[in-house]
Amino acid sequence: MAATTAFPRMTRPRWLTFPLLIGILLILFWLIATVAAPWMTGYDPLDMVGRRLKPPSWDHLLGTDALGRDVLTRTLHGARHSIPIAVTVVACAVAIGAFLGALAGFLGGFVDTVIMRLVDVTLSFPPMLLAMAVAASLGPGLGNAAIAMVIVWWPVYARLMRAQVLEVREREHVEAAIASGATQTRVLTRHILPLCWTPVLISATMDLGQVILLAASLSFIGLGATPPTPEWGSMISDGASQFYSWWVALGPGLAILTIVLGFNFIGDGLHDYFDPRSK
Amino acid sequence: MNAAPPLFEVRDLRVAFGRNGVFAEAVRGVSLHVNHGEVLGIVGESGSGKSVGMLAALGLQPEGARVTGSVRFKGQELVGLPRRTLRHLRGSRIAMIFQDPLSSLNPVMTIGDQIAEAVFLHNPDMSRKAVIERATDLLALVSIPQPDRRLHQFPHEFSGGMRQRVMIAMAVANDPDLLIADEPTTALDVTVQAQIMEVLADLQARLKLGLILITHDLGVLAGHADRVAVVYAGQVVEQAGVDDLFARPGHPYTRGLIASIPDMTIERERLFSIDGTPPALGRLPVGCAFNPRCIAAQDICRQTAPVTTGAPEHTAACHFAFQTVEAAR
Numbered sequence: 001m002a003a004t005t006a007f008p009r010m011t012r013p014r015w016l017t018f019p020l021l022i023g024i025l026l027i028l029f030w031l032i033a034t035v036a037a038p039w040m041t042g043y044d045p046l047d048m049v050g051r052r053l054k055p056p057s058w059d060h061l062l063g064t065d066a067l068g069r070d071v072l073t074r075t076l077h078g079a080r081h082s083i084p085i086a087v088t089v090v091a092c093a094v095a096i097g098a099f100l101g102a103l104a105g106f107l108g109g110f111v112d113t114v115i116m117r118l119v120d121v122t123l124s125f126p127p128m129l130l131a132m133a134v135a136a137s138l139g140p141g142l143g144n145a146a147i148a149m150v151i152v153w154w155p156v157y158a159r160l161m162r163a164q165v166l167e168v169r170e171r172e173h174v175e176a177a178i179a180s181g182a183t184q185t186r187v188l189t190r191h192i193l194p195l196c197w198t199p200v201l202i203s204a205t206m207d208l209g210q211v212i213l214l215a216a217s218l219s220f221i222g223l224g225a226t227p228p229t230p231e232w233g234s235m236i237s238d239g240a241s242q243f244y245s246w247w248v249a250l251g252p253g254l255a256i257l258t259i260v261l262g263f264n265f266i267g268d269g270l271h272d273y274f275d276p277r278s279k
Numbered sequence: 280m281n282a283a284p285p286l287f288e289v290r291d292l293r294v295a296f297g298r299n300g301v302f303a304e305a306v307r308g309v310s311l312h313v314n315h316g317e318v319l320g321i322v323g324e325s326g327s328g329k330s331v332g333m334l335a336a337l338g339l340q341p342e343g344a345r346v347t348g349s350v351r352f353k354g355q356e357l358v359g360l361p362r363r364t365l366r367h368l369r370g371s372r373i374a375m376i377f378q379d380p381l382s383s384l385n386p387v388m389t390i391g392d393q394i395a396e397a398v399f400l401h402n403p404d405m406s407r408k409a410v411i412e413r414a415t416d417l418l419a420l421v422s423i424p425q426p427d428r429r430l431h432q433f434p435h436e437f438s439g440g441m442r443q444r445v446m447i448a449m450a451v452a453n454d455p456d457l458l459i460a461d462e463p464t465t466a467l468d469v470t471v472q473a474q475i476m477e478v479l480a481d482l483q484a485r486l487k488l489g490l491i492l493i494t495h496d497l498g499v500l501a502g503h504a505d506r507v508a509v510v511y512a513g514q515v516v517e518q519a520g521v522d523d524l525f526a527r528p529g530h531p532y533t534r535g536l537i538a539s540i541p542d543m544t545i546e547r548e549r550l551f552s553i554d555g556t557p558p559a560l561g562r563l564p565v566g567c568a569f570n571p572r573c574i575a576a577q578d579i580c581r582q583t584a585p586v587t588t589g590a591p592e593h594t595a596a597c598h599f600a601f602q603t604v605e606a607a608r
Contacts, residue, residue, distance in 0.1 A: 172382040179339060179377075180449060181370030181400050190396070194387045 023265025033079040043070040045077040063247035074230035075251035097157025105165030119155040135223040145224040164196040209263030285312040292348035303561030306332040307513040320504030328513035371401040374450035378462040380442035384434040391430030397449040417448040440471035512568040519593040529595030
């Protein structure tokens with residue numbers, strides 16, 4: 001076609017794969033929604049703005065729910081709850097897990113045994129079950145659900161970090177640093193830890209999606225967000241009781257699908273970028 | 280000779296690795312010494328215990344290793360010293376250079392930061408500006424062009440020879456008295472080897488360093504060492520001044536090593552080699568450790584371990600030390 005020559009040839013760097021591009025676009029969209037949700041539709045997520053259970057129309061692109069609230073507005077507002085929670089949970093889990101894992105790997109011996117047995121005990125429960133138990137005992141609310149998820153998630157990073165520290169610790173530059181008189185703390189913080197972050201970063205990106213899914217699951221069974229909050233899990237729960245009004249659950253369902261997919265694509269892309277062997 | 284103790288003296292050093300109470304000795308009673316400003320070459324095959332022994336002498340033995348014997352630095356006993364005291368010695372008074380300069384440098388720190396760290400560790404009161412100035416001077420000292428620009432680069436931007444120069448710069452950062460170079464040129468190609476040896480020799484002479492040069496290449500020692508200790512299976516089998524060693528090797532193993540150096544003036548089908556391989560850890564033969572590979576081995580060699588004999592300046596551990604192969608037969 002002659003038209004193709006009218007545009008300059010699009011070039012993209014090798015690391016920017018098609019899935020990674022999709023992932024970035026999806027996450028970008030949800031980040032914008034997090035910031036700009038109030039201005040993206042003309043409705044308020046908590047207001048009854050139309051007749052109840054109206055199918056999608058030009059006024060309500062994703063219809064209205066059982067209380068006559070606009071589903072699209074609520075879905076976009078859902079990002080304001082899910083994304084900060086996911087980021088907080090993963091950040092806390094990485095901080096706790098990486099710290100303890102690094103200590104276990106570096107110090108070894110008794111400290112290692114204590115920390116790793118704690119990790120084993122925590123990981124021996126199915127994550128959903130443990131999160132449910134903790135969230136239920138703390139009471140409903142997104143904050144408590146977040147605490148429960150941190151408790152479920154930190155051991156993953158502790159293991160990852162420990163394995164990484166054990167590997168890097170044996171490298172020759174660490175021995176060279178010790179031979180030049182560096183202190184234990186200095187060896188750990190300057191010569192071991194900076195080389196340990198890559199797998200943690202990749203894993204954390206993927207886990208952002210998983211945490212959103214877990215948060216929604218907890219809300220779905222009533223252990224997370226409390227009713228008027230436009231949280232995706234509880235919205236799907238509402239939709240489940242309105243089976244023939246399919247649009248009620250469609251919005252939050254699509255939201256969870258796209259955001260988890262987006263984080264996984266980005267995680268995969270990071271993995272390929274940092275670890276060329278896997279290509 | 281003066282009565283002052285040698286700069287660095289190792290006596291009957293033993294390093295054993297064990298599991299469940301069963302120990303195998305990798306270093307079996309090594310004794311040697313280095314004087315101020317002297318170059319001691321330690322030569323031996325891979326696995327002969329030369330690196331392990333020197334690392335253990337500085338308290339850098341692998342976890343689970345048992346170190347006994349005596350290591351004195353300027354008269355101060357190092358074995359059994361608390362970790363903190365050892366740490367202050369390492370990198371300031373005693374420095375080390377490792378075999379592979381790429382893996383010995385931190386890949387995520389700039390060259391400048393790493394040299395600065397070496398300086399800073401032992402001069403915590405120095406200002407940042409002074410530390411960086413010192414780092415620049417050190418790079419210049421090991422003949423790296425454009426040192427102020429090179430400081431901001433990472434190890435992967437340096438060539439192998441340049442990296443080893445950086446390692447040397449870091450090692451001499453605090454004007455040590457003793458430098459232990461563990462196969463400093465093994466990972467480099469031959470032309471670069473010569474340059475690095477030149478840098479080392481030059482610094483050694485200028486800074487009056489005691490230098491321990493660990494290598495498996497007798498040829499490297501010929502031009503650079505004052506004295507040589509030949510190590511086999513964790514023991515010093517021969518120790519002599521470098522010229523004396525080449526002129527009058529007392530131990531069959533040393534003779535074998537010297538014969539293995541390729542001679543460019545003679546046309547030969549095959550290069551000389553010593554048959555066999557060094558004994559595995561914990562599986563030493565009865566008698567002399569070298570007897571299964573020795574061309575002059577007699578019954579006595581298979582029964583009793585030889586004692587070290589000879590004048591103080593030239594010793595060898597062989598039943599037939601300083602005798603010719605023919606005489607031994």
